[in-house]
Amino acid sequence: MHAIALTDRFARVRELAPGMTISLVVAAAATFLAEHYGAPVLLFALLLGMALNFLSGEGSCKAGIEFTARSVLRIGVALLGMRITLGQIAELGWMPVVLVVTLVVVTISLSVVAARLMGFQRLFGMLTGGATAICGASAALALAASLPNHPQKERATLFTVIGVSVLSTLAMITYPMIARFFELTPVESGVFLGATIHDVAQVVGAGYSMSTETGDVATVVKLMRVAMLLPVILVAAMITRMQGADPASGKRPPLLPLFAVGFLVLACINSTGWVPAMVQSGVNDLSRWCLVIAIAAIGMKTQLRELAAVGIKPILLMVGETVFLVALVLLLMHWGIKP
Template structure:
């Protein structure tokens, strides 16, 4: 009895210590996320962008004081929870409903955009880590992909700066695409199906895909959302491949620094597990909605914390080549998908 009581007291003490160390930073991140969602709901600005900018404004909280460890915890652990829960939105039915040609086009767009990013980064003198981060975020699902990929990339002194730049850039570019791309499809006289595939296959973030698609028509919105979720499905295999390649590469590269990434990141396992359970029809609609909301808020809270960890000066220091690269990747995937639906996927 005394042993069990001592163990229970030890557990309570550890819990209290954990909450004391991390609670303040987590709570501040939640407050910033709620404020960002309020601005998004009332003024139409992207919630992730608002959370990022508000977080940067509170950078001083991550430099010293009680919030430091909690902000670090939120930017790392809560982020992985949000990415893992994205799996509850994925099912095999998504792939079946679109057809082999459009599925192939979508997957090819993801792979080729990442390869284009690697080539572009080499030409512009940027590192492979930055190439994978920007290429993966543009190719798959914007800010969510950027944070998931950053979780498996070896860390260096520029890691947080590059992540914040990528999240900021893809969010801004996605918002611009939501406005410009429907005009492009109308000018080219694409039908609802083609327009939906183009919007879903090229715009970075899910929210902007939905906004752009349903602004054209219901059929376009449904198709765009479907194509976008197929790109989201690519997140787990792409992150897994990155982790495996980096792990092998790190064995022979002392420049990578830090400890080697895990063979199979736990949040990727959870993503795949939830996707498999959902494909089997074992997640009720109510639970799926709940998990989707938890994922959304986890990502919003974590990006607020990421913003707090990064000063505005470090973003400016990224350089013009970085802007050129991420814009070029965006133009590349747009051109590839547009070419594909026009000549091959009819």
């Protein structure tokens, strides 16, 4: 019996190896390009993967690419929990927490309404709104893993990843100018940057380009937004359960996906302060690699002509969400919701 099980596992590994290997190679190439040209690594991984989309057709790579786009993605999202501690959130007091919770709830809610008014499914609004309000491409991938299966889900996910990556890079350049224009203090600038820029890397870049204090505050506020990923995933999972059984497996999905449980457990472990810095850094690097490898695989599953057919409306939706987020944060800070 054990020999049969072992043989089956080896056969499964041989089946997955080609697709996982090519995903890893694309991720390594994307990382090299990102380090040398300063663009978001997830965007490079996505574009390189799309250039190799012929590999996801019938052939030796198909199974491994499917596995990487689904399972490796969920591992990467779970490992994001190691970026967060409860102490980091407590240090800034309750005002930034109120600001973050408010902007996430309001932005996602209005995004769902706007998407519906523009003729899209509500879930597309949740996907783009979550990516805008929480943590960019990582949130888009995590929400996509939680939302119900749909023929257009992968195309919507890819479009969202591209959109938030481009908008986040533009924000890294322009938002420090906005902070200076409104004469925000270093702490206020950190709250503004951390609450509005989509991706963690761009928050860090923008914050520390202004000052060390601004960079520290921006990073912590950004991690508060990352922490909001868990309750939003829980809501997405509840929506998925309301849709009934998954057509592919015939089973109702769990109320809280396993990768979300892993996210919560790692965040709690990290909050104890017992995790060595080297281990924490290693887990964060592994999370980043898993997400880059997964987005490379998702890119390989996508046809360029499908993305070209999305039209102008989704672009307007994402730009509108981004502008709304900036206006909302400035308004809340003006009303006194700040450190």
